[in-house]
Amino acid sequence: MKVKRIAVYGRVSTGAQNHASQLREVRAYVRRRWPKAEVVDYLDKASGATFTRERLNDLRAEVRKGRIDVLAIYRLDRLARSLQHLLQITEELRRHKTALIVPEQGIDTSEDSSAGELQMNVLAAVAQFERRIIVERIKAGLAAAREHGTKSGKPFGRPRTLYKHRDAVRKLMRRGISGRRIAAKLQIPVGSVFSVMRSAQTMEG
Numbered sequence: 001m002k003v004k005r006i007a008v009y010g011r012v013s014t015g016a017q018n019h020a021s022q023l024r025e026v027r028a029y030v031r032r033r034w035p036k037a038e039v040v041d042y043l044d045k046a047s048g049a050t051f052t053r054e055r056l057n058d059l060r061a062e063v064r065k066g067r068i069d070v071l072a073i074y075r076l077d078r079l080a081r082s083l084q085h086l087l088q089i090t091e092e093l094r095r096h097k098t099a100l101i102v103p104e105q106g107i108d109t110s111e112d113s114s115a116g117e118l119q120m121n122v123l124a125a126v127a128q129f130e131r132r133i134i135v136e137r138i139k140a141g142l143a144a145a146r147e148h149g150t151k152s153g154k155p156f157g158r159p160r161t162l163y164k165h166r167d168a169v170r171k172l173m174r175r176g177i178s179g180r181r182i183a184a185k186l187q188i189p190v191g192s193v194f195s196v197m198r199s200a201q202t203m204e205g
Contacts, residue, residue: 004037006030006070007059011044011078019043022074029103030072037070060089063098070110072101169196 008026010019023041030039042055056079062068071093073079080086093100099110165186172182179197183190 004034004069005067006034006037006039006072007042007062007068008039009042009044009056009059009071009073009079011046011053011056013045013047022078025103026072026074029101030070034070060092063092063096066096068096068098070099070101072103074102075104076102076107165192166196166199169193173197 008023008030010023010026012019027039030037042059044053044055046053059068059071063071076086080089090100099108101108101110165188168186169182172185177185179193180190183193186193
């Protein structure tokens with residue numbers, strides 16, 4: 001019979017805290033359930049909002065290699081930094097056939113749990129719902145952008161200061177003031193001033 005490979009993940013936010021309290025219950029549950037299992041701890045000391053966590057990254061790498069049968073944690077908030085992050089991880093677990101067990105919250109998606117298949121399907125449905133919302137938001141954003149003439153939703157080009165200050169530039173230009181002095185006086189880019197000057201010269205020519 002194949003030996004279960006179980007990862008126990010724990011996270012605390014600061015160095016002053018320790019993992020003992022949250023892991024005690026998880027380890028006891030795992031030992032009762034699979035007394036002969038191979039159990040490895042993955043422990044991080046990092047904020048829940050931290051995007052990258054060394055041991056969580058190591059754990060997910062092992063999951064992707066098909067080396068973890070069960071992931072056991074104290075609570076879901078120990079694992080993920082947001083709902084989207086949680087759904088990403090649970091989808092990864094489902095794809096690689098890794099069960100998720102959270103004794104404190106009554107979650108057990110292992111194949112030998114009567115409710116496991118239902119719970120995994122619910123998590124997968126939530127993940128799919130989240131993806132659809134994201135896709136719909138992107139489509140709505142692109143539709144709004146096309147109305148403004150660009151993919152980003154912003155009008156083509158930047159509002160150009162040369163049109164706003166065109167009359168003032170031409171007036172100073174007729175007084176013989178140089179382009180650089182006009183730019184300094186009006187506090188606008190030199191390139192904009194010269195653009196207006198070239199336009200005026202073309203019209204007069």
